[in-house]
Amino acid sequence: MNANMSIYQFHRPMGTHLKPPKSSKPIMTSSFEISSEYIEFLQKHPFSGKGEENPYTHLEEFGRICDLLRIEGMSDDTLKWKLFLFSLTGKARHWYKLNVGSTHGNRKELYNSFLFKYFPISKVVELQIEILSLRQLEEESLGQSWDRFIDLTLTGPNLSILEEVLVIHFLWALVWKISKPLMRTLEDPSTACPLVKLRI
Numbered sequence: 001m002n003a004n005m006s007i008y009q010f011h012r013p014m015g016t017h018l019k020p021p022k023s024s025k026p027i028m029t030s031s032f033e034i035s036s037e038y039i040e041f042l043q044k045h046p047f048s049g050k051g052e053e054n055p056y057t058h059l060e061e062f063g064r065i066c067d068l069l070r071i072e073g074m075s076d077d078t079l080k081w082k083l084f085l086f087s088l089t090g091k092a093r094h095w096y097k098l099n100v101g102s103t104h105g106n107r108k109e110l111y112n113s114f115l116f117k118y119f120p121i122s123k124v125v126e127l128q129i130e131i132l133s134l135r136q137l138e139e140e141s142l143g144q145s146w147d148r149f150i151d152l153t154l155t156g157p158n159l160s161i162l163e164e165v166l167v168i169h170f171l172w173a174l175v176w177k178i179s180k181p182l183m184r185t186l187e188d189p190s191t192a193c194p195l196v197k198l199r200i
Helices: 036-042 055-066 076-087 090-103 107-118 121-132 142-153 163-187
Strands: none
Touching: 036 055, 036 076, 055 076, 055 107, 076 090, 076 107, 090 107, 121 142, 121 163, 142 163
């Protein structure tokens, strides 16, 4: 998946073909075999489409596993196209069967359709709001806040937010925490504390 792709390029799948087509990439070998052990390894942590499963995380892990396998005469793109079904289960597998025919054997189209289904625009908006409104928690150190902030930015698609803007919002999260006791002091001087500490 192109990291620079706009979220608006995600599109709804068309068609309801039940039979998966061939990959759009040619296979330059007369025969090949994918071991059952490899398939079983893929199926150990399948994506079901339930709960809080993250399709971006799934594709990342799926890609790492596929990178462990090489078949002479078959491109990585075709290999991932053929194996993707085995990484799905339940509702997600049913979705695949209904929508794979509309992607014309193109893995990127299949991935985009998958992401649009399980990380729709509404989730993208929620993620953007969560990132830009982040606040440092009471007992959270600066390092822990930063790790949580970075994890959020890697949770979904590229939001096209400049790094400078992200840093400004993170700094504002720290200022917000420092300002809380100061605001309480202004409202009630008896609550004044000698020093506002920033956990690092």
